[in-house]
Amino acid sequence: MSGQFISRITDMIKSEDWNATSLEDASAKVSNVMVKALMAGIAYDSRKHAYLFKALVEMLRGEARPLTEGEYEMLGKTIAEHIDVELKMMSDVEDLIKFIGDERLKYVLRYILDDEKRHHALLLGLQEAVNRRELVTEFEWLNIVWKDVPFFF
Incomplete structure (x- = not known):
């Protein structure tokens, strides 16, 4: 490059x-x-x-290091936990949006919800990559992680 x-x-x-x-x-x-x-x-x-x-x-620059097996195991557990947390947060924020009438507060809640949705999509992509556990190049990581993110072009 x-x-x-x-x-x-x-x-x-x-x-x-x-x-x-x-x-x-x-x-x-x-x-x-x-x-x-x-x-x-x-x-x-x-x-x-x-x-x-x-x-x-x-x-x-070709300087990125591959993940170790221990890192794969740790990431698998952590990502699974956080996928569940993001799902709950999305549900909770959606409930708050329905409950609150003030549009200023809804704006902030929608902003948070959008972040939660992006986090969830990224975590799902990371989970797929971690579960594959095959040699993945850095550019393949990008494809795996970002392929389902709604704002990706």
């Missing part, structure tokens, strides 16, 4: 890290819990994006 492409991703990592730090700093100075939570959530997503960009660079 082109060094220029990796360089561009590296610049994006720096931008995401800066964005996260800036939002965390601003969030710490705000007393309103909803504004604080929303800003902290965006900051967290920026940190996540930076981490994903770092993983892409590692993949593109």
Whole structure:
């Protein structure tokens, strides 16, 4: 892969890290819990994006390491537990949306529900990959994990 492409991703990592730090700093100075939570959530997503960009660079450079059998076993148990948690959370949030009349609160709940649905889809993809336990390249991991995610193009 082109060094220029990796360089561009590296610049994006720096931008995401800066964005996260800036939002965390601003969030710490705000007393309103909803504004604080929303800003902290965006900051967290920026940190996540930076981490994903770092993983892409590692993949593109061919530096990614395969999972060990112990990691497969641990992930299998953990992912199964969290799939159940995400299903319950989706159900609970859907119930709250039906109960609450305030559209501002529903907006926040729908935002959370969308996150839960994405988490669930990603966990199902990870579970499939872990259950296969065959040698999976980094790009095959991407195909397995992201194939059913609703926002994937």
